Amino acid sequence: MATTTATLHHVKNLDLADQGRKRIEWANQSMPVLQTIRKEFIKHQPLKGIRVAACLHVTTETANLMITLRDGGADVALCASNPLSTQDDVAASLARDFNIQTYAIKGEDNESYYSHILAAIDHKPHLTMDDGCDLVHLLHTKRQDALEGVIGGTEETTTGVIRLRAMAKDGVLRYPVVAVNDALTKHLFDNRYGTGQSTIDGVIRCTNVLLAGSKFVVAGYGWCGRGLAMRARGMGAEVIVTEVDPTKALEAVMDGFRVMTMIEAAKQGDVFVTVTGNKSVIRQEHFDVMKNGAIIANSGHFNVEIDIPALERTASSKRATRDFVDEYAMRDGRKIYLLGEGRLINLAAAEGHPASVMDMSFANQALSAEYMVKNHASLEKKVYSVPQELDKRVARLKLEAMSIGIDRLSPEQEEYLASWSEGT
Known part of the structure; x- marks a missing residue:
């Protein structure tokens, strides 16, 4: 009480x-x-x-x-x-x-x-x-x-x-x-290393799913997405990135990740995590083609990244199967699992x-x-x-x-960096 x-x-x-x-x-x-x-x-x-x-x-x-x-x-x-x-x-x-x-x-x-x-x-x-x-x-x-x-x-x-x-x-x-x-x-540290580790922590705590060998879909390749993709790969997952920004998508490719549209990723993914800051990133057409047993989570600030009302309408029934895990039974027999009500999974199911x-x-x-x-x-x-x-x-x-020391610029170096006259 x-x-x-x-x-x-x-x-x-x-x-x-x-x-x-x-x-x-x-x-x-x-x-x-x-x-x-x-x-x-x-x-x-x-x-x-x-x-x-x-x-x-x-x-x-x-x-x-x-x-x-x-x-x-x-x-x-x-x-x-x-x-x-x-x-x-x-x-x-x-x-x-x-x-x-x-x-x-x-x-x-x-x-x-x-x-x-x-x-x-x-x-x-x-x-x-x-x-x-x-x-x-x-x-x-x-x-x-x-x-x-x-x-x-x-x-x-x-x-x-x-x-x-x-x-x-x-x-x-x-x-x-x-x-x-x-x-x-x-953002270079909290968003990347903090979100990367704590999101994986939240997903594993509430599902106990094995990430090694799974197809792990990261929606968004900002600093949070970068960290999450890095950590999921470190756990042995095959990481797929979805993006709307061509520069970030290209960066994800150069970092060694598979990049594709969400509709294509939806057909392949085992675990999905949204980290975009936008709404309806995973929506009706994606639910329609997901595998049986697909796991969906969000680590963006608001739960609107996943179109939960559409998932509710699509499902024939819903039940809680574990703490912070809701099972949605689709009318064709498939089951989709939503973690933490679509809210920040790293804080809903873990400690942030x-x-x-x-x-x-x-x-x-x-x-x-x-x-x-x-x-x-x-x-x-x-x-x-x-x-x-x-x-x-x-x-x-x-x-x-951390007891780490770094170098300091000498007066000569400072002068060189502030000038334009000295070349090769």
């Missing part, structure tokens, strides 16, 4: 907090960059007096980011950015042990999901921290009354950045937002990205929040990339934490 206290939290059960705290501490050990930033935040209090509304996946790694913001002086309210991504023990610990307003329950229905976002907006934030743009969208549509005090925000993921740029293009975005996803130390890669992503979040507080008055109402100096600082801190 859910435990609720007005204005403080809405979590599944506070009795889970002891386990959650242990897991938060475990993740913290693998987040040395964020630890360094937290120490600086404690000393300098850059977020003192700032209210933050964060709509993120409520995981152990996110918990350490929220604690860092709190220790930097912020008053934080956190809600989930996906109905299935919350780790209930972590949510309980944040509310009980760290006095952070937390509104998140794994498996919450659509009504609860949006009520939790509204609860975070009720915090009357100065800063928003979003993952997918649902909080920002709601703030700009149904809760414009809470916009007045907002000075800026950050956005974690590709899907959210796309939505924000569309808002800015249409002239409706009311405050500046830093696209954390644009940082090289975010490893803490060591989220260390860089959330270091960017913390530094971008500090940057926004310092610079919001001079920024326009549009989407900004993470400043290069912050991005490189995160990379340097990560290398230092």
Whole structure:
């Protein structure tokens, strides 16, 4: 049964907090960059007096980011950015042990999901921290009354950045937002190595399927798709990539993967995972030609990548066969298996990205929040990339934490790179 206290939290059960705290501490050990930033935040209090509304996946790694913001002086309210991504023990610990307003329950229905976002907006934030743009969208549509005090925000993921740029293009975005996803130390690592490993983890945890020898279809060859294809091949799968971008498709070919249309891939694939950020990537005509026993999952932010209503209409029956596995019986006798209700499988059925890669992503979040507080008055109402100096600082801190040294340019080399007169 859910435990609720007005204005403080809405979590599944506070009795889970002891386990959650242990897991938060475990993740913290693998987040040395964020630890360094937290120490600086404690000393300098850059977020003192700032209210933050964060709509993120409520995981152990996110918990350490929220604690860092709190220790930097912020008053934080956190809600989930996906109905299935919350780790209930972590949510309980944040509310009980760290006095952070937390509104998140794994498996919450659509009504609860949006009520939790509204609860975070009720915090009357100065800063928003979003993952997918649902909080920002709601703030700009149904809760414009809470916009007045907002000075800026950050956005974690590709899907959210796309939505924000569309808002800015249409002239409706009311405050500046830093696209954390644009940082090289975010998307080159989190999207590629984090999504690659955690998606495979989620698929295997809920199916126990053998990937070796299977035909594994990756829809989309952005950084997430690259990482997923790499990891699936490493598990022994024959990887097929589908794309709409000719350059990315060509890159996938050069990387050694088979590339074809989804309608052709649908006839061959054993496991399908969408990572495109678009809708209806797998749809009716694809379901119609899939093999008996085909497994479908999504690791993009929203479950619209798979046309689930079409699958529901096509099936003669549906039943849950394992945790996070729904079996759809087709009228011709075939069976198709949908994982995690089509939601982020790496968080629905697994634990999301490893803490060591989220260390860089959330270091960017913390530094971008500090940057926004310092610079919001001079920024326009549009989407900004993470400043290069912050991005490189995160990379340097990560290398230092790994005890890795790199060379520095000599004055002569710097002069050579800055000039044009010296040739062969």
